[in-house]
Amino acid sequence: MSLADKKWAKLADEQQFKRVENIRSSAANWRTGLIALTALLATVTILKGPEKASGLSDEGRMLAALLLGVALALLLIGSLAAMRAAFGYPGDEHLITGEALREWTANEARTAKRWVKRAVWSFFLAVIAVAGAVGVTWFDGDLFPADPAGVVVVERHSTDDSGETIVVCGELRRITSTSLILQVARPTGERSEPIPLDEVAGVAIESECPE
Amino acid sequence: MAHDSALKWAEEDRGLQTGFTTERTSDTVIVRGACPRCGGETEWTFRTGDMGSLSAPAGQDARPQTATVICSCGSAHPDRPADSDEDGCGAFWKVRFER
Incomplete structure (x- = not known):
């Protein structure tokens, strides 16, 4: 036991004054993040319009669409992971003591670090998927040569x-x-x-x- | 033990203490008893709240077994720092909760 225990106890006691502020702040952050995700969805949907792929072979079109779909999913996952790391999720109600708050802070720090790593990996994998889709459009003829007409x-x-x-x-x-x-x-x-x-x-x- | 309101303020760790009563409501646990340092009657309230994704380990009570309590006897003990918002002698200790 140390003075740190007293500080945690005081911090836990102060939470009663921040309950509404905390949940509203979290809600505002999630709203901003979800709006950004909506914009991301709209942008990708416009970029991968079917007319852009009309010159591709059937196989090339399917592969490019698959890679773009994977990239979009990874970007969404990465964005959500980053939002989870930044804002956290609202949780259940618990009795807030200094000890509980201390434990939660340690756990949350570890969890947030894991979510940040997931976000970064998702982003890089999404970039690779987008690059793959672009590569398919560039080298479609080499990858999937057309059968000569009989x-x-x-x-x-x-x-x-x-x-x-x-x-x-x-x-x-x-x-x-x-x-x-x-x-x-x-x-x-x-x-x-x-x-x-x-x-x-x-x-x-x-x-x-x-x- | 009589309340010594003239005792100088000090952040003194009194370790685990017994003899305190706990009163549970739906969203609070109130701990009552005499401060082990100044002897003043102290009441400390723990409240429920949202701590994100905190969850108790499976099979265990979500409530902690022990928690830190700070003296809140209500006296303005001498030498209390001007920037302190405490209303006690500065002592703190742990109490064990009943399961």
Whole structure:
């Protein structure tokens, strides 16, 4: 027992004069913090509008959205952790003695330190997540290369009597009741080429035309 | 022990004391008894309040077993510092609460 015990006892006794002031101060601080969180939500929602991601692949868009969602969650958690460290939570009613106040102060100091660490880690992880989302938008083409458009390779009976087949390759435009219509690249340029169905010996879909 | 109101003010630690009565209400514990130093009748009130997330360890009574009480006999003891807001002889001690 020491003079410190007396100081704590006096401090505990003074709390009776600060009850309303304390809870109102805490409420005001939490209100300010929650308004800041609302502004954060609005800002992130505007920044990650879908039109910004329209040029991305499906995979890139999903990954960027996931990373931004994680970043937003981490920022919210970090902000709440910092607010918890700064303002504390209102708690239950307890008998306030010097000893209880002393114990509470020691516990609260340790708890606040833990919440500050959580806030800092959440912030850094959120920055990493945002950087990841930006990276996805920059390197979407490398990360998720688009599949090349398939081409149709048609083996066509020769129109003469040689019995040979000719290979015609191009993008399938449409099929009619009498023919396949391919968009074929020729030395003179691309042109639409109908192939009568009765001349078709075989059809295959390949990633590119044979040499 | 008669009240010695002429006793000079001093911050004297009287350790754990017994013989005090405690009166509980819904939000207070009032400790009454004679100051072990000056002998004046002292009354000290502990009040409930919000201390944030403080909670008692599981299975234990939330109320403390012992608490510090300061003499509040009501006398203006000599040599009391001008900036002191105490109304006793300056002594303090601990009392044990009944569970």
